[in-house]
Amino acid sequence: MVSRSSLESLVAEVGNALKQHNKLIVTAESCTGGLIAEALTSVAGSTAWFDRAYITYSYESKREMLGVHETTIQHKGAVSQECVEEMVIGALQESHATVSVACSGIAGPGGGTPDKPVGTVWISWAVQGHDEVVSKLYHFDGDRNAVRLACTVEALKGVLSILEEV
Numbered sequence: 001m002v003s004r005s006s007l008e009s010l011v012a013e014v015g016n017a018l019k020q021h022n023k024l025i026v027t028a029e030s031c032t033g034g035l036i037a038e039a040l041t042s043v044a045g046s047t048a049w050f051d052r053a054y055i056t057y058s059y060e061s062k063r064e065m066l067g068v069h070e071t072t073i074q075h076k077g078a079v080s081q082e083c084v085e086e087m088v089i090g091a092l093q094e095s096h097a098t099v100s101v102a103c104s105g106i107a108g109p110g111g112g113t114p115d116k117p118v119g120t121v122w123i124s125w126a127v128q129g130h131d132e133v134v135s136k137l138y139h140f141d142g143d144r145n146a147v148r149l150a151c152t153v154e155a156l157k158g159v160l161s162i163l164e165e166v
Contacts, residue, residue: 025159029054039156066090080122083104084102100127101155123155127162
């Protein structure tokens with residue numbers, strides 16, 4: 001389990017990196033329900049590098065707010081690489097941000113399937129002006145809160161990773 005102080009430290013590091021690179025971030029969250037945005041905005045001065053958050057829990061909100069295609073949801077599902085990549089790109093297009101992170105997963109305790117068990121989470125990151133979208137599949141252990149927190153931590157670590165490459 002991640003401690004409060006280690007999460008605060010990670011968020012401070014992300015904020016400093018965003019400031020250093022003169023980047024503004026947007027989040028597009030499903031299974032975390034806004035935890036990534038909450039963590040980012042818990043830092044004083046985050047207005048310098050945080051633009052906005054989309055909490056797109058329903059299929060409709062993913063389509064309406066972020067432009068996720070109906071066929072993507074129908075054929076691949078909301079918990080898929082294709083869906084989070086459309087979410088991360090849509091968040092960039094619908095905001096003033098230059099860095100985007102998106103996640104969709106099954107936090108539990110129900111909702112899992114043999115193909116996508118509880119703890120399955122996709123996270124994507126994108127940077128405006130860079131063609132490559134980075135996506136990773138995770139299988140987190142634990143209860144609903146543990147899955148959501150683990151996703152938040154990995155999403156933030158991924159932001160640091162992509163900022164090192166720009």
